[in-house]
Amino acid sequence: MSPSIQQEPKPVIELKDVKVYHRARTGGLFRPNIVKAVDGVDFTISRGETVGIVGESGCGKSTLASVLVGLQPPTSGKVLFHGKPAIKRNAAMRKEFGRSVSVVFQDPATALNPRMTIQDILTDPLQIHGIGNAASRAAKVKELLALVGLPQSAAEVTPSQVSGGQRQRVAIARALALEPDIIVADEPTSALDVSVRAQVLNLLSDLKTQLNLGMVFISHDIQTVRYVSDRICVMYFGKIVEQGTAAQVFDNPSNDYTKKLLGAAPSLLHI
Numbered sequence: 001m002s003p004s005i006q007q008e009p010k011p012v013i014e015l016k017d018v019k020v021y022h023r024a025r026t027g028g029l030f031r032p033n034i035v036k037a038v039d040g041v042d043f044t045i046s047r048g049e050t051v052g053i054v055g056e057s058g059c060g061k062s063t064l065a066s067v068l069v070g071l072q073p074p075t076s077g078k079v080l081f082h083g084k085p086a087i088k089r090n091a092a093m094r095k096e097f098g099r100s101v102s103v104v105f106q107d108p109a110t111a112l113n114p115r116m117t118i119q120d121i122l123t124d125p126l127q128i129h130g131i132g133n134a135a136s137r138a139a140k141v142k143e144l145l146a147l148v149g150l151p152q153s154a155a156e157v158t159p160s161q162v163s164g165g166q167r168q169r170v171a172i173a174r175a176l177a178l179e180p181d182i183i184v185a186d187e188p189t190s191a192l193d194v195s196v197r198a199q200v201l202n203l204l205s206d207l208k209t210q211l212n213l214g215m216v217f218i219s220h221d222i223q224t225v226r227y228v229s230d231r232i233c234v235m236y237f238g239k240i241v242e243q244g245t246a247a248q249v250f251d252n253p254s255n256d257y258t259k260k261l262l263g264a265a266p267s268l269l270h271i
């Protein structure tokens with residue numbers, strides 16, 4: 001009998017030599033006119049893995065996230081979605097990409113419409129994508145609230161009537177509404193009280209396992225990234241300067257910048 005071969009999961013999104021260059025807001029004699037926000041990045045994300053992207057403010061993390069969720073077209077390079085070029089002009093692909101790749105932003109206070117009830121916030125993506133009827137959408141909202149550990153009564157209130165940690169749970173529930181393959185979480189705990197950060201990190205980790213999600217976890221804090229990631233990419237001035245498993249990057253960093261980040265990192269107790 002031939003030995004069974006374990007298939008590697010195929011990437012949902014693949015970036016090849018992606019560059020995003022901006023015209024500098026303030027150019028000048030001694031300042032470059034071009035900001036290389038992302039500068040030749042190769043990256044893949046598949047279902048079932050959490051890839052952490054870490055680096056200091058301004059290194060290009062959010063720009064990379066915008067490319068991954070389709071909000072920012074690259075200046076050059078390729079974005080592949082299930083192995084095919086992600087062509088934004090194609091309405092069917094745009095819709096499928098929007099269903100497959102969700103985002104959780106840093107601050108749920110600004111990411112959620114303060115005038116909508118949580119029921120409506122969670123129903124919205126289903127309506128936009130024409131999924132189900134009133135009864136099945138109501139059932140889905142119940143399921144989503146349970147999935148993120150919120151009481152069913154939360155459906156009746158607006159985001160301002162729940163705590164910051166609960167608001168981020170609502171944002172996560174909204175990101176899960178369309179049953180995505182990938183979630184891009186851009187500093188999802190940075191705006192939260194220290195006391196609830198670990199709960200939200202644990203929720204994201206549990207959801208990733210339970211739903212076999214692919215997760216891109218972006219943070220300036222290498223300890224937070226280590227806590228949730230299988231693989232870590234270290235970004236510096238628009239480039240990925242080091243990547244490997246969490247253990248490789250922590251136990252045997254090869255890049256000087258990674259060593260500096262590790263040296264400056266506070267203990268896990270501060271996440």
Ligand SMILES: Nc1ncnc2c1ncn2[C@@H]1O[C@H](COP(=O)(O)OP(=O)(O)OP(=O)(O)O)[C@@H](O)[C@H]1O
Pocket residue numbers: 022023024025035036037055056057058059060061062063064220
């Ligand atoms: N629209 C733009 N026009 C000009 N420069 C930009 C633009 N967007 C981003 N940049 C610059 O690109 C670089 C990368 O920004 P980006 O926001 O991606 O970094 P970041 O690592 O996410 O930082 P932070 O954690 O502070 O958000 C920065 O120097 C930023 O000032």
